[in-house]
Amino acid sequence: MKSRLKELRAREGWNQTELAKRAKISRQTVSLIEREEYMPSLLIAVRLSRLFREPIENIFIFEEEEL
Amino acid sequence: MIASSIFPIGLVAFFVLYFTDNEHIVERLWSSEENVMYTLLALNLVLIGVVIFQFIKMKNLSVVSLNEEQEDEIEVKKYRVFSDMIVCSNVSISLSVLAFGLGFIWFRDSGPWLALNAFFLLIGSFVVANLAFSSGRKVYPDRESPSTSEDMLDVLDDGEKFVVLEGLHKAYQLLIPFLYMCIMASVFYTAVSGHSQIFSIVLMTIILIAVQMTYGIVVRNR
Numbered sequence: 001m002k003s004r005l006k007e008l009r010a011r012e013g014w015n016q017t018e019l020a021k022r023a024k025i026s027r028q029t030v031s032l033i034e035r036e037e038y039m040p041s042l043l044i045a046v047r048l049s050r051l052f053r054e055p056i057e058n059i060f061i062f063e064e065e066e067l
Numbered sequence: 068m069i070a071s072s073i074f075p076i077g078l079v080a081f082f083v084l085y086f087t088d089n090e091h092i093v094e095r096l097w098s099s100e101e102n103v104m105y106t107l108l109a110l111n112l113v114l115i116g117v118v119i120f121q122f123i124k125m126k127n128l129s130v131v132s133l134n135e136e137q138e139d140e141i142e143v144k145k146y147r148v149f150s151d152m153i154v155c156s157n158v159s160i161s162l163s164v165l166a167f168g169l170g171f172i173w174f175r176d177s178g179p180w181l182a183l184n185a186f187f188l189l190i191g192s193f194v195v196a197n198l199a200f201s202s203g204r205k206v207y208p209d210r211e212s213p214s215t216s217e218d219m220l221d222v223l224d225d226g227e228k229f230v231v232l233e234g235l236h237k238a239y240q241l242l243i244p245f246l247y248m249c250i251m252a253s254v255f256y257t258a259v260s261g262h263s264q265i266f267s268i269v270l271m272t273i274i275l276i277a278v279q280m281t282y283g284i285v286v287r288n289r
Binding site for chain 2: 015016017018025026027028029030031032033038040041043044
C-alpha cells in the first residue's frame with residue numbers, strides 16, 4: 001500500500017502534530033502511516049478522507065495484487 | 068538488541084571459563100561479594116542520574132518556543148526522551164531489587180548498611196520511575212493518566228497499539244528462549260558445582276508455563 005498522506009499534508013500546510021490533532025489521532029500514528037509501516041483502520045481512513053476532501057482510494061493506493 | 072547479544076556471549080564466556088579453569092572460576096568470581104554489590108549500587112546510581120537528567124531535559128524541551136517545522140522534531144524528541152526514561156527507570160528498579168536481595172543474603176549480619184543502601188536505592192528507583200511516568204503528561208497533554216493496564220490500552224489509538232503489539236511480540240519472543248536457556252544453565256550449574264538451583268529451576272518453569280498459558284488463553288477466548 002502506498003500512502004499520499006505526506007503529500008496531502010504538505011498541500012494543506014500542516015505539520016504532523018497539526019494533522020494528528022485534527023484527525024484525533026497521535027503524531028506517532030501519522031508518522032507510521034506516512035512511512036507506510038502501518039495500514040490505518042477504516043475509522044482513521046475516513047477521518048483523513050474528510051480532512052483532505054479526497055476519497056480514501058486517492059489517499060491510500062493499493063497494488064492490484066494486494067486487493 | 069544489546070540484551071539479546073550480551074546474554075548468549077555471557078553464557079558462552081561462563082562455560083568457556085568453567086571448562087578451562089580448574090580452580091572453580093564461579094567461586095572466585097563471587098568471592099568478592101562486596102565488589103559485586105558496589106558495582107550494582109554504582110550502576111543503579113548512574114541509571115537514577117540518567118533519569119533525573121532526562122527529566123530536566125524534558126522540562127526544557129517543553130518550554131522551547133518553536134515554529135511549525137520544529138514542532139514535529141520536538142514532539143519526536145519528547146517521545147524518545149520519555150521512552151528512554153521509562154526503560155532506564157525499569158532497569159534501575161530491577162538492578163536495585165537484585166542488589167537488595169544479594170545484600171540481604173550476603174551482608175545481613177556482617178555489613179547490613181550495604182543491604183540498607185540497596186534498599187534506599189530501591190526507593191530512589193521507584194521515585195524516579197514515578198518522575199518518568201509523570202513526564203508522560205508532557206508527551207500526551209490531552210490524555211488522562213491510565214490507572215490500569217486495560218485503561219492504558221483504551222487511551223492508545225490504533226497506530227500506538229500496533230507499536231505496543233510489535234514491542235510485546237519481540238519481548239515475548241525474547242523471554243521464552245531466555246527462560247529455557249536459564250533453566251538449562253541452572254541445571255548444568257547444579258550438576259557440576261553441587262550448589263542446588265532446584266528452587267530457581269522450578270520457579271522459572273512456573274513463570275514459563277504461566278506466560279505461555281496466559282497468552283494461549285487470551286488468544287483462544289477471542
